[in-house]
Structures are given as C-alpha cells and as structure tokens.
Amino acid sequence: MKTIGCPGCGKKMVIKTLHCAQCDITVTGTFYSHTFGYLDKDSLDFVENFILTRGNMKEMEEILGVSYPTVKSRLDKIIKDLQDIKRNEEN
DSSP states (O other): OOOOOOOTTHHHHHOOEEETTTTTEEEEEEOOGGGGGGGGGHHHHHHHHHHHTOOOOHHHHHHHHHHHHHHHHHHHHHHHHHHHHHHHHHH
C-alpha cells in the first residue's frame, strides 16, 4: 500500500497507530514512513528486485518478462517519482 501525502499540502503525513492483525496489539505513537513508502506496490517490487539483482538489467528483463527499454523506462519513472517526493519534502 502506498503511503499518502497530505491532501492539503502534499507533505508526508505522520503515522500515529500501528496494529498487528495477528495478535491484535496496537501501538500508538509518532512514526514516519521512509521516502520509499510513497511509492506504489509495483514500484516497490521493482526496487526490491533491482537491489536483489544488483541492478543487473538482463536479470530484470527476465524477472519482469519485458525488454531492456521497458525496464529502463520503469526505472526512470521511479527515479522521477523519488525526485518529486524529495522535492516536495524540501518545500
């Protein structure tokens, strides 16, 4: 699940409650999501595979079942998304 930004200003929102569905424990406090928390699941999966393959584009092609230009395009989009998130944090 993607961490959402504030609908008013777009800044990161603070997480106030964490809950374990397995044992029904709830922890309340102030928790912050990492920048990657703003990426959608597909982007996070891509980043995970990219790291696990040590950035090997050939392996990424095989894992995703797509061509090199598609892998590169997805990586470029994630880089742009992360840059936008960081820029939004600074403003």
